[in-house]
Each structure stands twice: as C-alpha cells, then as structure tokens.
Amino acid sequence: DAGVIQSPRHEVTEMGQEVTLRCKPISGHDYLFWYRQTMMRGLELLIYFNNNVPIDDSGMPEDRFSAKMPNASFSTLKIQPSEPRDSAVYFCASSFGTGRYEQYFGPGTRLTVT
Amino acid sequence: SQQGEEDPQALSIQEGENATMNCSYKTSINNLQWYRQNSGRGLVHLILIRSNEREKHSGRLRVTLDTSKKSSSLLITASRAADTASYFCATASFSGSARQLTFGSGTQLTVLP
Numbered sequence: 479d480a481g482v483i484q485s486p487r488h489e490v491t492e493m494g495q496e497v498t499l500r501c502k503p504i505s506g507h508d509y510l511f512w513y514r515q516t517m518m519r520g521l522e523l524l525i526y527f528n529n530n531v532p533i534d535d536s537g538m539p540e541d542r543f544s545a546k547m548p549n550a551s552f553s554t555l556k557i558q559p560s561e562p563r564d565s566a567v568y569f570c571a572s573s574f575g576t577g578r579y580e581q582y583f584g585p586g587t588r589l590t591v592t
Numbered sequence: 593s594q595q596g597e598e599d600p601q602a603l604s605i606q607e608g609e610n611a612t613m614n615c616s617y618k619t620s621i622n623n624l625q626w627y628r629q630n631s632g633r634g635l636v637h638l639i640l641i642r643s644n645e646r647e648k649h650s651g652r653l654r655v656t657l658d659t660s661k662k663s664s665s666l667l668i669t670a671s672r673a674a675d676t677a678s679y680f681c682a683t684a685s686f687s688g689s690a691r692q693l694t695f696g697s698g699t700q701l702t703v704l705p
Contacts, residue, residue: 533689
C-alpha cells in the first residue's frame with residue numbers, strides 16, 4: 479500500500495505567486511485532512527473533508543487559502559497570493575470515519591516563500 | 593487551538609532507560625492518540641486509548657488515561673536510539689461527522705547511545 483502521497487515534496491516560490499499542493503489519500507479512506515506545521519504554532523488543522531465534502535474550514539487562515547477535493551482520490555490546497563509567513567510544512571492525512579480513528583499522514587510538502 | 597499539552601517539552605535519556613511523556617487536555621474526549629514524528633517526516637500513529645479505557649500496551653509502549661484528571665502518559669520502555677523523535681498526543685472529541693484531532697505541542701525525545 480502506497481500510503482498518503484503528497485506532491486511536491488519541496489516548493490520554493492516568490493511572494494505573490496500561486497502555490498498548489500496536492501494529496502492522494504489512502505484508497506478507501508473517507509476523511510482527508512490538511513495540516514500546517516511551524517515551529518511557532520505547532521501542528522494546525524486547516525480544513526478537512528468527509529466523502530469529498532468540506533466539513534470544517536475554520537482553520538484556514540484567510541481567503542488566500544482554498545482547498546478542493548474533486549474526487550475520493552485527490553485533493554488540492556492552493557495559496558494565492560503566497561506570502562513569506564506561509565512558509566511551513568503542509569501535511570495531508572486520511573482516515574476511516576468509523577471504527578478505526580487513527581490518521582495516516584503523508585510525508586509533507588515543505589513550502590518556502592521568499 | 594491546542595488542547596493537548598505535553599510535558600516535558602524535551603527529554604534526553606540514555607539507551608536502555610525508560611522514557612515517560614505526559615499529556616494534559618481540557619475538554620471531554622472520545623479517545624486520545626499518540627503519534628511519533630521523526631525529523632523531516634510525517635506523523636505516525638502509535639497507539640489509541642478510548643475514554644473508557646485506563647491502560648493500553650503495544651510492544652514497548654504503555655499508555656495510561658485518567659479522564660478525571662484529563663491527563664495521559666506514554667511510557668517507552670528499554671529505549672533505543674531509533675526512538676529519538678518528537679511525540680505528540682492528540683485528542684478526539686467526535687460528534688456527528690466531526691472527526692478532527694487536536695494535537696499538542698509535542699515532546700522532543702533524544703535517546704543517547
């Protein structure tokens with residue numbers, strides 16, 4: 479089993495540019511989560527989906543951030559325009575909604591905005 | 593916001609010793625989970641303990657939960673250099689379709705060979 483797949487693994491961009499992060503969850507999982515991790519703020523939940531529908535986006539920092547899940551095997555997190563303070567590691571995780579509640583994390587995307 | 597707070601923030605021990613990390617939380621929970629994060633990697637689930645359980649074991653891991661004190665502890669016995677990582681507790685307060693976890697700030701464990 480491939481686990482949660484994220485791309486790219488590293489992204490360096492200039493302030494003002496659009497950034498798109500991608501995630502493929504584990505097949506059969508019906509929940510998908512996007513997190514951001516920084517030294518200052520730790521691990522923050524940005525948004526999560528159930529059966530491709532956003533359930534809670536209260537963690538999305540501002541309108542520059544948007545996330546979509548067009549189907550059960552793909553999700554994107556977009557930042558437009560990007561700012562230096564968006565620099566962080568972004569994780570995608572997936573899980574089953576019933577029975578087993580542990581989340582499976584991808585390797586993360588390290589974003590640097592200069 | 594972070595509900596779980598780990599203590600200590602950093603812990604350094606010798607190989608073979610036991611390591612104990614604590615987690616405190618604020619609201620009622622359905623379950624509490626512990627995760628490990630190696631440097632530069634994603635989090636890996638270690639163990640889950642439900643609110644009606646008091647203790648759980650998995651290999652060299654032992655987790656306890658005291659819901660009256662809103663606290664949990666993770667014990668790693670006979671530690672190895674490979675156990676060096678950050679350890680996070682995460683609380684789950686599920687209702688309806690809500691399935692989010694709230695992660696603490698983590699304990700950085702260093703096991704010296």
